[in-house]
Amino acid sequence: MAIFEAAKGAVVLLAGFGVLSLLHRDIRVAAAALVGRLHLNPTHRFESSFIEAASRVTDTGLWVIASAGFLYALFRFLEAYGLWSGRRWAEWLAVVSGGLYLPLEIYELIQRYTWVRVSAVIVNLIVVFAMIAVLVKDKKPESGTKG
DSSP states (O other): OHHHHHHHHHHHHHHHHHHHTTTTSOHHHHHHHHHHHTTOOTTSHHHHHHHHHHHTOOHHHHHHHHHHHHHHHHHHHHHHHHHHTTOHHHHHHHHHHHHHHHHHHHHHHHHSOOHHHHHHHHHHHHHHHHHHHHHHHOOOOOTTSOO
């Protein structure tokens, strides 16, 4: 689980640096290039909305997005460290943070059934139930506390 959480943090960290690479650039051009690279039709509703939204992003907005990504990555790295070190707080954190995504993932799955959404729900359920199993099995007191 620790490696999985660290990998999620690394992906978001790389994405944050990718966002920062767009500073002082025409983001509309970059968005249109991405749509073209993915062989999507820029005249379709979603793709044109994506390009239009990208044209409104400012450098300040990019910094905000990247900063949020860096904070999220830090959170994932802290969770990974705690899980790797066998810290009970990290086990609880994994249950809570994984559980928070489940209602949204299930809602999205109900709205539109895709294999990606099914996979996301299944992986998240596995993580949450595995961490619950660890917590139930390992009823040891938190390190540094009495009891």
